[in-house]
Amino acid sequence: MSMDTTLVPEPYVWSEPPLGDAKSAPTRFYTDPAVFKAEVTHIHLKHWFFAGRVEEVPNPGDYKTLQSVGGPVMLVRGEDGVLRAFANFCRHRASILLEGCGNTPNIICPYHAWNYRLDGSLAGAPGMREVPKFEKPPHGLIPIRMELWEGSIFLNYDDGAPGLMEHLGNMPELVGSHRLGDMVKTWHMEIETRCNWKLLLENAMETYHTGIVHAATVGAQRSVSFPTRGNWHVIQVQARRSIAVLGQEPPFPAIEGLTEQAQQGTFFTVIEPTVQFVYAQDCMWWLAVRPIAVDRTVLSVGGCFPKAYTELPDFAERAGPYYNRWEAVALEDVGILERQQVGLSSCLARPGPLSWRDDMVLAMNHWVMARLPPALVDDMMADGW
Numbered sequence: 001m002s003m004d005t006t007l008v009p010e011p012y013v014w015s016e017p018p019l020g021d022a023k024s025a026p027t028r029f030y031t032d033p034a035v036f037k038a039e040v041t042h043i044h045l046k047h048w049f050f051a052g053r054v055e056e057v058p059n060p061g062d063y064k065t066l067q068s069v070g071g072p073v074m075l076v077r078g079e080d081g082v083l084r085a086f087a088n089f090c091r092h093r094a095s096i097l098l099e100g101c102g103n104t105p106n107i108i109c110p111y112h113a114w115n116y117r118l119d120g121s122l123a124g125a126p127g128m129r130e131v132p133k134f135e136k137p138p139h140g141l142i143p144i145r146m147e148l149w150e151g152s153i154f155l156n157y158d159d160g161a162p163g164l165m166e167h168l169g170n171m172p173e174l175v176g177s178h179r180l181g182d183m184v185k186t187w188h189m190e191i192e193t194r195c196n197w198k199l200l201l202e203n204a205m206e207t208y209h210t211g212i213v214h215a216a217t218v219g220a221q222r223s224v225s226f227p228t229r230g231n232w233h234v235i236q237v238q239a240r241r242s243i244a245v246l247g248q249e250p251p252f253p254a255i256e257g258l259t260e261q262a263q264q265g266t267f268f269t270v271i272e273p274t275v276q277f278v279y280a281q282d283c284m285w286w287l288a289v290r291p292i293a294v295d296r297t298v299l300s301v302g303g304c305f306p307k308a309y310t311e312l313p314d315f316a317e318r319a320g321p322y323y324n325r326w327e328a329v330a331l332e333d334v335g336i337l338e339r340q341q342v343g344l345s346s347c348l349a350r351p352g353p354l355s356w357r358d359d360m361v362l363a364m365n366h367w368v369m370a371r372l373p374p375a376l377v378d379d380m381m382a383d384g385w
């Protein structure tokens, strides 16, 4: 089935409960450490998460490290040019191996100097020759399942999970004309927030708040929702001019060859469970969340432009307003979400009625709840859905 680009937008995507009965999720969904623990087990360790862009590690020996819900991770490009992902700890006694990013001919443990090749195999283990039965081959770095889509790196701790393309469903069709694979990442920021990971993504999928929270920046917006196939959601903020900059003519032209639908506005997508990809007419940016605790989340915001734009002599000057906008709007959102987290922790907090403009909040609540143990969800609901 292909996405019909003339699709009539639908005002909301859920079939039940009826609109008038829809409520926000029980407060425990955002505040209960037991719910968070269940999410890690049943959602985060079983689904694809975004780990960066291939152009961040272009050459043999290039590496980049990141933290994930499942622990420290390294992305390494081998001598053979192949990008691989490994658990970033030593097979001797688990010291972290690499930090930050850079280029290295091999990976040497800073604790007892076991050393690994870029393909993860163990090359040397000082003093271990005297250990009876010790063999190097079983003690290479532990690989993590990785798939690439249009230059974006996704990892999954579950070797039995469906492939990335199956997970993405028909998303690649809707945003194909943006040609994300021809873009390069040029900017990135990370902040630690004091709110639940789901609040960051729910907020990023509704325009109900934009005229208020972002009165001084992006202002009021209008959006429509589309039905999707796969584990993702989308709204389109309607504006024929890029909304990736504030109140000025966009410094870059629209990407050539965008579909008529893509020219009409900006697609805000969420690829469940933890990343938003936003496609404006002239760029793409992401919001990726890394849950740490029920009320603590690292938010990563990054931006990509078509490679041809990045080669313009005045690229940096032109791109500045985009970075300013991404940072300012993200900080405005985090400010309100941290207030929301405090409110949700009240012993008197109860689910409130949702607006039709909260349609994606509900859709995303449903996606998560459908993957939690039913007994836990029933227990939460007893608190008053």
Ligand code: FES
Pocket (backbone or CB within 6 Å): 090, 091, 092, 093, 094, 095, 109, 110, 111, 112, 113, 114
């Ligand atoms: S922990 Fe790495 S060599 Fe000992």
Ligand SMILES: [Fe+2]
Pocket (backbone or CB within 6 Å): 203, 204, 209, 210, 213, 214, 329, 333
């Ligand atoms: Fe916002």
